[in-house]
Amino acid sequence: xxxxxxxxxxxxxxxxxxxxxxxxxxxxxxxxxxxxxxxxxxxxxxxxxxxxxxxxxxxxxxxxxxxxxxxxxxxxxxxxxxxxxxxxxxxxxxxxxxxxxxxxxxxxxxxxxxxxxxxxxxxxxxxxxxxxxxxxxxxxxxxxxxxxxxxxxxxxxxxxxxxxxxxxxxxxxxxxxxxxxxxxxxxxxxx
Numbered sequence: 001x002x003x004x005x006x007x008x009x010x011x012x013x014x015x016x017x018x019x020x021x022x023x024x025x026x027x028x029x030x031x032x033x034x035x036x037x038x039x040x041x042x043x044x045x046x047x048x049x050x051x052x053x054x055x056x057x058x059x060x061x062x063x064x065x066x067x068x069x070x071x072x073x074x075x076x077x078x079x080x081x082x083x084x085x086x087x088x089x090x091x092x093x094x095x096x097x098x099x100x101x102x103x104x105x106x107x108x109x110x111x112x113x114x115x116x117x118x119x120x121x122x123x124x125x126x127x128x129x130x131x132x133x134x135x136x137x138x139x140x141x142x143x144x145x146x147x148x149x150x151x152x153x154x155x156x157x158x159x160x161x162x163x164x165x166x167x168x169x170x171x172x173x174x175x176x177x178x179x180x181x182x183x184x185x186x187x188x189x190x191x
Contacts, residue, residue, distance in 0.1 A: 102169070
């Protein structure tokens with residue numbers, strides 16, 4: 001992997017934006033920067049999640065770096081924002097923990113498989129995983145809109161949060177089954 005060549009590809013730069021903004025948003029949020037600016041940055045982060053993958057396919061710029069950077073940026077962006085909503089008292093600790101521990105579980109499972117030498121090619125994002133991410137991002141936008149822009153009904157936010165919880169738990173369980181299957185069919189390393 002040529003890191004310098006890969007990092008300057010447009011999809012990876014967009015993903016890198018989402019990763020960097022994950023650490024800038026909390027500083028801006030805590031310092032009570034304008035809600036409009038926070039909303040704009042949040043929306044750009046959410047849009048970047050769709051844009052980077054589609055551009056990588058369209059421009060034929062899929063890279064090994066992008067395969068690592070994209071899920072990392074998603075997890076940092078989503079977990080950081082949900083933590084901020086928890087910190088502000090807008091979501092429950094149980095909701096936050098479901099989001100957080102599912103991601104920790106997926107990362108830990110992937111590292112475990114790699115350490116055991118188990119091929120992880122089958123461990124690509126699943127339909128449930130992608131759906132979970134979409135609902136998590138929609139929930140973040142809904143929460144911010146409701147609490148800081150006030151243009152939507154709380155019923156909509158509540159529905160988004162319930163779907164997010166459902167798909168997050170379902171995808172976590174699905175990844176558990178995938179990890180189990182990969183461990184059962186472990187190929188012994190050739191000596």
